[in-house]
Amino acid sequence: MKKYLTFLSLEGLQWYLIQHGDNTMYELQVEGMTCGGCANSVTRSVRAVDSNAKVDVDLKAKKVRIDTSVALEKVTSAIADAGYPVVASATM
């Protein structure tokens, strides 16, 4: 990516940073999700702290993948507050 940035104008760089920000992908192990309603609750709780977050729930694997600009602790406490304990997390 670095080599492309060299050719960008300052405006181009600002645009790039706005589009791609400092988003991080987290993969969380979440307990207590049993149905689509739970998946929606978890998704909503994450969107409450980052309305632009991408949230992908895998009910079978009990995994939630989140692409967000918000800190991991904020996301995990939002999910926990919604009633779903986060038992493990990894930064991708």
Ligand SMILES: [Cu+2]
């Ligand atoms: Cu449910």
